[in-house]
Amino acid sequence: MSDQVRQFTVAPDDDGIRLDRWFKRHLPQIGFGMVSKWARTGQVRVDGKRAKPEDRLSAGQVLRVPPGGETSGKPARKQRELSEEEIAQAEAMLIRRTDSALVLNKPPGLATQGGTKTTRHVDGLLDAYAGEDEPRPRLVHRLDKDTSGVLLVARTPGSAAYFSKRFSGRSAKKIYWALVVGVPEIFEGTVDAPLAKQPGSGGEKMHVDEENGQPAKTLYRVVERAGNSTAWVELQPLTGRTHQLRAHMAAIGHPIVGDGKYGGQDAFLTGSISRKMHLHARRLIIDQPGGGKLDVTAELPEHFAASMEQLGFDEKASKAAPVVKPPPERTPAQKKQAARQHAKQYRKGRRGERRSRGPAPAKKGGK
Numbered sequence: 001m002s003d004q005v006r007q008f009t010v011a012p013d014d015d016g017i018r019l020d021r022w023f024k025r026h027l028p029q030i031g032f033g034m035v036s037k038w039a040r041t042g043q044v045r046v047d048g049k050r051a052k053p054e055d056r057l058s059a060g061q062v063l064r065v066p067p068g069g070e071t072s073g074k075p076a077r078k079q080r081e082l083s084e085e086e087i088a089q090a091e092a093m094l095i096r097r098t099d100s101a102l103v104l105n106k107p108p109g110l111a112t113q114g115g116t117k118t119t120r121h122v123d124g125l126l127d128a129y130a131g132e133d134e135p136r137p138r139l140v141h142r143l144d145k146d147t148s149g150v151l152l153v154a155r156t157p158g159s160a161a162y163f164s165k166r167f168s169g170r171s172a173k174k175i176y177w178a179l180v181v182g183v184p185e186i187f188e189g190t191v192d193a194p195l196a197k198q199p200g201s202g203g204e205k206m207h208v209d210e211e212n213g214q215p216a217k218t219l220y221r222v223v224e225r226a227g228n229s230t231a232w233v234e235l236q237p238l239t240g241r242t243h244q245l246r247a248h249m250a251a252i253g254h255p256i257v258g259d260g261k262y263g264g265q266d267a268f269l270t271g272s273i274s275r276k277m278h279l280h281a282r283r284l285i286i287d288q289p290g291g292g293k294l295d296v297t298a299e300l301p302e303h304f305a306a307s308m309e310q311l312g313f314d315e316k317a318s319k320a321a322p323v324v325k326p327p328p329e330r331t332p333a334q335k336k337q338a339a340r341q342h343a344k345q346y347r348k349g350r351r352g353e354r355r356s357r358g359p360a361p362a363k364k365g366g367k
Contacts, residue, residue: 148300194210
């Protein structure tokens with residue numbers, strides 16, 4: 001507990017933040033009630049003037065904090081102790097470090113965040129990147145557990161707010177590589193199909209719902225094809241719905257290779273092609289807080305690279321460049337065809353469920 005008046009200079013990373021939020025970031029042991037009391041009594045001041053909890057701070061201002069105030073019982077957060085194996089895994093994922101961000105190449109099979117029965121995840125490794133006097137890095141977007149590739153982590157609370165706005169505002173450009181079953185008839189186009197949680201799936205699966213779904217749009221381009229069995233495609237989501245790329249490719253009849261949830265058994269190729277999902281966040285382009293753009297590319301995981309080689313695909317054939325001008329909107333006839341294809345895929349997936357519901361009841365009078 002401090003018994004002296006403290007003075008802090010507002011850092012550029014805190015420019016525009018509310019006074020009460022500043023305390024939550026930097027002095028979390030001081031509760032909101034105490035900050036409000038100090039503001040009412042004029043004990044907390046900004047550049048010598050009285051301030052309210054909702055006032056916005058500007059970089060360079062001097063904040064006066066009175067003595068004491070640590071009455072909320074909130075201890076300062078302690079870093080989680082990581083094993084040598086966890087530290088090595090964190091270091092292996094890191095592909096770029098800037099003043100505002102860490103860029104990781106997330107491996108397939110590692111969840112982004114924890115959940116029910118999920119104890120291994122990226123969020124649990126973030127203490128490996130923070131020094132003693134540095135804030136804990138924060139996730140600002142996520143990738144599915146079985147999706148690999150570029151994952152951006154903010155190094156400070158201010159950069160976290162900045163990057164979050166870029167992702168929610170869709171100014172960040174994300175380009176994915178995927179291998180899909182079959183070859184789309186139209187080599188370059190837009191999948192514009194609203195998505196909603198599929199009833200009966202516990203919210204873990206999405207489906208096309210023209211009436212109640214949220215708008216979802218994906219640009220795609222066929223890079224190369226291996227006969228009629230497989231295509232290598234670039235995917236650029238223009239919205240950020242759950243499982244959007246997986247649900248959209250299945251909806252047009254070309255599920256991602258290894259994605260049994262949306263493609264059923266048809267999603268697995270014969271031969272030695274891996275049964276893991278072949279979806280990779282190849283490139284991310286996003287504005288940086290200090291100006292300029294962050295442009296990062298992530299190498300393919302081992303199973304994806306092996307499949308590319310086996311199918312005769314050359315990685316140099318794609319620069320994973322974002323589409324500047326989207327292709328023309330689909331005609332009503334094309335939208336109906338996509339919806340029919342999705343319904344067909346859905347019925348195929350349900351057939352296996354119906355067969356596995358147990359033996360049929362015996363007929364009356366039978367032996």
